[in-house]
Amino acid sequence: MVLSTLALTGSAYAGTGVGDGKGGDTEERGGSDGTGIYAAAKIQYSGSVTTNGSTGNVTSSDVNWTPPPCWYAPYLGAKDFKEKMSKDIDSQMNAPGMGGHAGAALNELQRHYEDDYGWTDTPGYKDYNVEKDGEGMFWAAVENPNEPDILKRSSCNDIPFWVDNGEAPPPQYEEAITPQILAALAYQHMELPDTKVTLAPAATTKVNLPTWAWLDKAVFDEVQATAAINVPGFNIQATTTAKPISLKLEPGTDDAQTYPASGECTINADGSIGEPYAKGKSTQTPPCGLKYLRSSGDTTFKLRATITWEIAWTGTGGAGGDLPNGTFGNEQAVTVQEIQAVNR
Structure with a gap:
């Protein structure tokens, strides 16, 4: 289910590798930001990675292969997600021009997370799942900032969904983050030595x-x-x-x-x-x-x-x-x- 009227500002973002340009051990850490919000979509890179997370030096010899343009990753726990979503929805509800279909879509989204309102393949939630806080996380879409095609970057456009700790995301989310996706991102960020013979x-x-x-x-x-x-x-x-x-x-x-x-x-x-x-x-x-x-x-x-x-x-x-x-x-x-x- 896609509700494109919702703008999750700063919702999920890709981390960047921090390199010294010399191929040494480098790392950017994810984790708590001090308020209990886990920047889970921030990927932690280490090893020989490019400075500031720019596209790596390596170029695939397979012209049909590219790193993923987007993916779904853990975002926020239930209480933090409720706080953020409530603020985002209220802000947009009160914005000029939010009547008609746009207002109806936001109202439907609010019911989805608050009142257990769901669709055929998307079950709803009661009070943002706060009774399960600490037992799982809401996952959200993450765009690959190194993907030049904006349409591909935004192709992961489903609204945030819940995943219990230790469980796999529902099978319909084929772009859910996996070790194989992380391997492709490490490939993209890899820094190779200069080839001066x-x-x-x-x-x-x-x-x-x-x-x-x-x-x-x-x-x-x-x-x-x-x-x-x-x-x-x-x-x-x-x-x-x-x-x-x-x-x-x-x-x-x-x-x-x-x-x-x-x-x-x-x-x-x-x-x-x-x-x-x-x-x-x-x-x-x-x-x-x-x-x-x-x-x-x-x-x-x-x-x-x-x-x-x-x-x-x-x-x-x-x-x-x-x-x-x-x-x-x-x-x-x-x-x-x-x-x-x-x-x-």
């Missing part, structure tokens, strides 16, 4: 000279981010883990060759990618690298290095599985010079 020669190379490229395991390892909701009677969490599996090199010009020819360098047994250049290898073909066939002139070529990450998750109750592979890349400037010959 080591080159030899470094920033300046020569035409037709093989350039070696590699990433050391010591500075490039798996990344984890955790999302959790912890309130009375409801505690779930999910940890998303990303492991690098390959490096793709895009030289920034068609006048270049890559090694291997696909430009995809797979991960080695020790977790590194490519092989460091060593003295005496100048005539060898690098296992991971590239060769420019013309000079960059007075400018540079923008070499793009993109890592593909294999991403999986584990969560409360032994849940878990795979998520779509993710990618994240950076550009770095490469100067390519002509080899100067000396005529005698």
